[in-house]
Amino acid sequence: MGYAVVLGEALVDLLDAECEGAPVFRQAIGGGPLNVAVAVARLGGRVQFVGSLGDDVLAGRIRAFLGAAGVGLDGAVTAPVPTALAVATHSGAEPEFCFYGEPPSYGLLTADDLDVGLVEGADVLYCGSVVLLCPAVLAAARRAWAAAGALRVFDPNVRPRLLDGPGALAGLRETVAEFAASAHLVKLSAADAKLLYPGEPVEGVAAYLRELGAATVVVTLGPDGAVVAAADGDPVRVPAPKVRAVDATGAGDSVMGALIAELLVDGEPTEPADWHRRVAFALRVAGLVCESPGGATAMPTRAEVLCRFTD
Incomplete structure (x- = not known):
């Protein structure tokens, strides 16, 4: 089996919690791409995380966590800044994040920092998330995208709090179109689709991204499953299993991680039905x-998934 490269952010989440009746924040290692990398590793895939980390105690914890999860750090660089924080609150179906840290520790990977050989040797390259709003990392992502010799997967993972006005949204929309045009797989959430393309149904968004050039598009719908647009067929809805949900943090990232892990095992599907099966998994x-609290720490192994869903 080959390996995947995940290029993006790692940071520390501060999650709403309660202690002895008082509101507190619980520390958790996070960042959408970090969650994706951990999901790939937990499902048995080889994966390297590429990004910039701070130089403080929190960054040390991130490195230790990734190492213990089996995620390689050959492409990670250290920046002389404190680790960025994301404060997560829940007021709807998905958590809302406010980001702290200037400059953000995750936004300092440059094109010159990029280990091009690591990217060229990968079977799958993931790019996406909030680092796309950081000019230095966007340049590094473009260089990686151009150097990738195999499958390219993309996830915009939009965070509205980081978009400074309509101009920023328009710029992000252009970036999404740029990466989608040559992606083998684009994964986004219904919330991403609503923000990027307001008023469009998710099936329409999936079809539009395919028209731009994306080979396959998956739009996650939370408990309603996902829309899959693959090959030349109409978008198809794949249902989600019934679960006892307690914390949706990292769920969308785990979908991407699972799809990357499947790409590492069996390569790119040639039939839409095979994509539907993989999305169902x-x-x-x-x-x-x-069903478990905590994002990256909740990522399951393949055996745990098969045990939980025996049919």
Whole structure:
């Protein structure tokens, strides 16, 4: 089996919690791409995380966590800044994040920092998330995208709090179109689709991204499953399993991680039905993540998924 490269952010989440009746924040290692990398590793895939980390105690914890999870750090660089924080609150179906840290520790990977050989040797390259709003990392991602010799997967993972006005949204929309045009797989959430393309149904968004050039598009719908647009067929809805959800943090990232892990095992599907089967498996992974608190720490092994969903 080959390996995947995940290029993006790692940071520390501060999650709403309660202690002895008082509101507190619980520390958790996070970042969408970090969650993706951990999901790939937990499902048996080889994976390297590429990004910039701070130089403080929190960054040390991130490195230790990734190492213990089996995620390689050959492409990670250290920046002389404190680790960025994301404060997560829940007011709806998905958590809302406010980001702290200037400059953000995750936004300092440059094109010159990029280990091009590591990217060229990968079977799958993931790019996406909030680092796309950081000019230095966007340049590094473009260089990686151009150097990738195999499958390219993309996830915009939009965080509205980081978008400074309509101009920023328009710029992000252009970036999404740029990466989608040559992606083998684009995964986004219904919330991403609503923000990027307001008023469009998710099936329409999936079809539009395919028209731009994406080979396959998956739009996750939370408990309603996902829309899959593959090959030349109409978008198809794949249902999610019924679960006892307690925390949806990292669920969408686990879908991407599961799809990457499947690409590492069996390569790119040639038939839409095979994509539907893989997305159904990925939704089971996400369902299991939702049954445990805590994002990256909730990512399951393949054996745990098969045990939970025996049919």
